[in-house]
Amino acid sequence: MKTDEITVNGVRIGGAEPKEDEDAQLIDLPSGARAEVRKGHGRDLMRAQRAAAGGDASAVIFALIAELTRVDGRKIVYEDVLEMDLADVMALQAEVIGENFDRPPQRASQASFNPDSQSRS
Structure with missing residues (x-):
């Protein structure tokens, strides 16, 4: 195995860093740091x-968040x-949840029962 193929918890520990993800979102955090949040996959x-055992x-x-985010060009970990x-965490959480957990459109609710719409005898 080449040293550039070795990863620990998904973080490359040898060789060149991977290229930036073209689908990643760049966001300026409230602290002034710049974050890159890539699209997630099942493995993430x-x-x-x-x-989070x-x-x-x-x-x-x-x-x-730690799996999907680089801050100021460096990979971060859970800790x-x-x-x-907190403001940075909230911004990253909104980005991760918004990008990766889009909810399907709500189904139109069933017509509710309205007793006034019933014919009267």
Whole structure:
């Protein structure tokens, strides 16, 4: 195995850094840092769930932020997200959830029962 193929928790530890993701969103965080949030895949969610071993939904979101985000050009880890300013975390959370968890359109609700619409005898 080449050193540029070795990763730990999805983070490349040897060789050149991968090129920027063309589909990534660039956002300016409230702290002034610049974040790049790439589109997520199933493997990213799997890694995030493993990192948040307790299964807490909030922890999974934080771990997913770490999987998908680079801040000022460097990869971050779960613990980095825990130490970020709240405003930055909220901005990243909105970006990750908005991009990766688009909800399908709501179905039109069934017509509700209206007793006045019934014919009277």
